[in-house]
Amino acid sequence: MIINLPGGNQREFDSEKSLFDIANEISPSLKKRSIVARLNGKLVDMDTVVTTDSSVEFITTDDPEALEVLRHSSAHLLAEAIKTLYPHAHFGVGPVIEDGFYYDIDLGEDILSEKDLPIIEKEMAKIASQNSKIEREVVSKEQALELFKDDPYKVELINELPESEEISIYKQAHFTDLCRGPHLPGTKWIKNFKLLSLAGAYWRGNSDNVQLTRVYGTAFFTKEELDEHLNLLEERKKRDHRKLGKQLDLFMLSEYGPGFPFWLPNGMILRRELESFWYDVHLKEGYKLIQTPIMLNKELWEISGHWANYRENMYTSTIDDMEFAIKPMNCPGGMLVYKRDIHSYKDFPLKVGELGLVHRHEASGALNGLFRVRNFTQDDAHIFMTEDMIVQEIRELVRLFDYMYKVFNLEYHIELSTRPEDKFIGKVETWDRAEKALADALESMGQDYKLNPGDGAFYGPKLDFKLKDSMKRIWQCGTIQLDMNLPERFDLTYIDSNGEKQRPVMLHRALYGSIERFIGILIEHYAGAFPTWISPVQVKVIPVNNEYHLEYAKTLVGELKDQGIRVEIDERDEKLGYKIREAQTKKIPYQLVIGDKEVESGQVNYRRYGEQNQVAVPTYEFIEMILAEIKEKK
């Protein structure tokens, strides 16, 4: 039997051997470090016996796959501990997730609270220290059903496994789980783990099903890595935009309006900067700007289809015996504007933008700071054109989006969502053409994207721009959606070169997505230390001694204000250190300390936020520098 190893090496063995033995033959230390192995491309347990010529790659603790195995086995260990403490517990699923693992558990009448987590952890550690072997066994469906007959969730899973699939179970000490594997050779590897949180989670992710208790945890091979991860979690909490929003006086929320954010003066500056940037860019790009009403007659929403499809999320009001709805989207209003005029193919592409305030009644449990609110401003635009313009327009948009996101140093990836399986309107051929147009545009630019089959809106395929925040959550911000529905429903037309009426193609697109959410992401992205151009206060002037330096400081503030720089002076009778500390905690980009030296030389002494060194420059030089920085959006 010949075993091919990575790097073109080969070993020959007379008889069948377990992967343990093979690793041992290569080197005892390899055996010690190996968690699982890739046998002919498939990850398997170390006690797997190899009988024929094969390729083998040992996965050691250094490989990323090993971490997943560790976490998967940690989930089993968690289950075993729970089973020990709560013998009546039934188990759902316990998979590995991005930063750890979880297990869904039915505890019957029992309720777990955070206080129980350390107790469970202790039990886990106790079991792990016994170093029981984790062993795989293949069973028939009947055996599996018999084995898990008291576990209703497992029975459900077993019954849904395809007949062709081999059913395996994993045994460790006093616990056996239905599992595909692979797993660690033994529980002794599980040393550095932590249970993090509890949550309710619907069985199989369906809200019609019962809710199980989900325990989240994480695990690493070394204590250092675990500590580092836990520190990271702490760090992320510090960046939480809700916390920073409070500290930096950006926005507030009130019980009187759950999900309706209030913008404070500092937050308004962020908004206004983002909005005026948006307006500038869009005017440059040839967009026309409009504003449509917040509230429109129910009949309009019947035409648009929102009344039938989106009513649950709409706020309504009856006025003069007529029913009105507050707009959850801007498009129907935009349609009315389009229909006001007769359009020619010569007008195309017609790009119409609107920063429109929409209201959506989101589920109470979904609300989350600025990330999920009930009223928000969409930076919407509708682009009307002929079908053969699609590829070119998409290219233009991807370029525009890329430019805007780069200004903020934001990472993103694009997803192409295609026709839903059953719920869609229009002809399949039209969908195919539209999807191809989107894909062609991306490919012609060499732009990578992920395919999201069946995830399109019912009215058309879309490109979503997903930004990653500091909590590693993915947020949909930008979106480009082809709409094959509204032009039809509103009977939009244009006159083609033959003088005949035609149906235009329409794109919806949003770049920030929602200004509120985008600001939330920026707060966390910058940890509240905004680049100068959007910073609510750009410069803080601090006189060393009011008696001698206040006058000069005030003159300086005047000069900066004349240049449009947002500057504040701290003229309180406090120690210098006190005022500096406050300027630092408010994360103001530049603090200028004005004392004798500056007054005498006509200079300023600045310190950039996040830096320790102080720089003395002539006032005009400082002004030139900061103006350039603002202009370049740094």
Add this chain to the structure above:
RNA sequence: GCCGAAAUAGCUCAACCAGGUAGAGCAACUGACUUGUAAUCAGUAGGUUGCGGGUUCAAUUCCUGCUUUCGGCACCA
């Protein structure tokens, strides 16, 4: 919406487990100090303990309904 947890001064938190009508730091205000890169000192004021109901001689504390927030789930045209 669902599961679980929480709500005390403007902010961050204590007192609650074993009921006896709340305390600290920061911020605010007053005064003194007159300062060179992250907190000067002293004093003053600040609370219907989220809202309502119940148990009790007595409720911030125990029970309960509601509201909001947090962690998730579901949702997210």
